[in-house]
Amino acid sequence: MSTDARDAVEDGFGHVSRTVGTVFRYLLLVSTLVGIVTLGVLLVYVANDAIRPLTADPGWHLTFVLAFALPSLLVGGYLYRRDKSALFTGLNALGVPAVSLLFASAAAMLFVDVVPPLIWFAYVVAVAIPLVVLLATTRYSHRIPFLARVATLAAVTVASLGVVPGAIQSLPFVPQAWLVVAATLGVPVAGVAGTYADRRWGRRAAVSVAVAALVATVAAPFAGPTIGLDPLPATVLMALAGVPTAVYVGTVVVNQPERRVGLLLPLVVVAGALVGGAVVDALGFAGPQAWIDWQFLTSDHSNTPAEAGIYPAIVGTILLMVVVALASFPVGVGAAVYLEEYAPDNTFTRVVDVNISNLAGVPSVVYGLLGLGVFVRYGGMTPGTVVVGGMTLALLILPIIIISAREAIRSVPDSMRQASYGMGATRWQTVKNVVLPRSFPGILTGTILALGRAIGETAPLLMIGAPQIFDLPTALDARVGAMPLQLYVWATTFASPEFYTTALAAGVVTLLVAMLAMNSIAIVLRNKYQREQ
């Protein structure tokens, strides 16, 4: 017997069949690709209708391939081979201005069309006063009893909100709108940039960075008109997009010399686009007759696709998102902190637990009905307004926020809590000093992803009676529409082959860009968070 065994080994060890495993593996690959391919087909299909690249002159394409696409690809390939982290830096240096520009544009829309700068200024001052009082009381007088502090703060807040806005609006002179915005945005932005610089490069650099940010913001309204921007949007764009981009580029240049070469990519991309544009203009090549263009983004709804625009829907979406974030974030995070840090493990909390998971799966139509019932029927609010829509959407994403915030809080290592309790910290001190700071990026990521879901919801807006044809909403109690609702209306009420392949496609692209911009922030935050752990 033993000889047989030895002979068998001398022939080799034999083979074990891998057929099933191989088949299984490729099946898994296919199921992975289904999602990506579907998304890709969808995007190409819609983008083709929205942008219509084939309507451009061949010369236009040739120019941009030579001036823009080829150099960008070459530089990208060079960076990829040389140093992947430099390529990553280059992509970031493209992404930061792109995304911050989108958000800054959203803010600019609000300043131009919705919130009169003077009223904005009045309320900023009215809110700043209690904040300063709050800071002063926590920093300089630990000895004031808690209740007295709360009472003082409440009194100051009420008084400030009651008196200051009226006083400022009745000032004998009216400051320029851009000046007001430059002050209210420039100062906090300079403060944030200064704090960032202080942490990285020390006190002296912080002062110069903050001053530079402030000067840039105040100078923007004068520089804006030279490139065709109005003073007000120029100020907002500089404060919310220009300064962050400059700070990012500055960080790369100062702190990561080996990655500086990556900045070549954004340079080539921007220069290529500018050169290509200039050449196309000079030679008279016609560009694509895209449906998604400046006219589409800035016009109201119209019965004809050629004149239809999505501007009121964009502003409506922005306002809704502001309300949703303000309403759902504090409630959701509060519930998560309670359930994770305070709640005893008993039947009640387990019931709450299960129900939150169920609520996350309730169809959005049902939430729309709930909003209609609670806010309109019993709350007596006007149907279809920004507040009602925002609060209904907030209810919709509340369970998602709670679940993701709990996940983030649970990921804080227990040894941190032990360390804090071991030092004699109370539960509140532990939550405030250890748990929340540590889990905040995760909480923020979850919230942004949840907002990304709310941005595309149509059914709740239909249920709460949002109008099919709507104007620019200019107040919280104005009737509102949103981008997905606008798309729905174009696809139903105005259903026609023209709309399907024109305005509708352009609207879909706009909505997707807004959603992807929000998700990209969440992804960046999550990556940063994971790196730090």
Place this chain on the structure above:
Amino acid sequence: MTRENMTDEASSPADGGDPTTDEMLVETSPTAGVSESDSGTAGGSRTLVEARNVNVWYDDDQALNDISLEIPENRVTAMIGPSGCGKSTFLRCINRMNDLIDAARVEGDLFLRNKNVYDDDVDPVALRRRVGMVFQKPNPFPKSIYDNVAYGLEIQDKEGDYDEIVERSLKRAALWDEVEDQLDESGLELSGGQQQRLCIARAIAPDPEVLLMDEPASALDPVATSKIEDLISELAEEYTVVIVTHNMQQAARISDKTAVFLTGGELVEFGDTQKIFENPDSQRVEDYITGKFG
């Protein structure tokens, strides 16, 4: 011994509103006669912590069985024994960290300066402000080195020059020379041994009366371990140190008193370290110490 004065001055003018602290402070009168340690050879030091018939259950499992011992002031007391024998559980009884575990139930009396810490009027949070703790795995906060050390001062609302206290604590923890120039950097960027010394600095910054150490060197390499050991011997000049360790040589090197716990949460023998290691009364202890543990 300057310890008496330090305690009275430093351990809590800031906590004026807390009845527990005041009450416990009042009871610091000398009571050497009541609770003198059995052997008397530990230099005649007063007893600071006294356990009387302490039992601990996790749900239905008994983790500690009728523990009674007296921990002398300004000495190092070591707790040794095999895994799962309850020595860490006993340590966590002293500052009531077991309260944080729902399943844990403590019975018996445990006195800190003759005040039973399990009395109803004792606030465990106030108690923990007077009993510092260092854990097995270094667990600095993801904050700067400075903020780590100042954490206890801030949450306890201590008065005084924080810069100076932070510097003094880091010096006492033998870490100052290594981190002097990087106080603003994150505590997580230090090496494991440095992190543990940072945790020690953090624990002693608010000037506690007792310092509990739960296997503080078990996650460290030999060099870092010997640094921590030197440090513990120095700390015993000012603090009462209670240390749990797996390492018998370590207990023999650094402690004045040793408690041997064996399986089932029993305290088998407690006495002067020298006696425990050279001539233990119990055969089981001798077997354990000589490695014949059965």
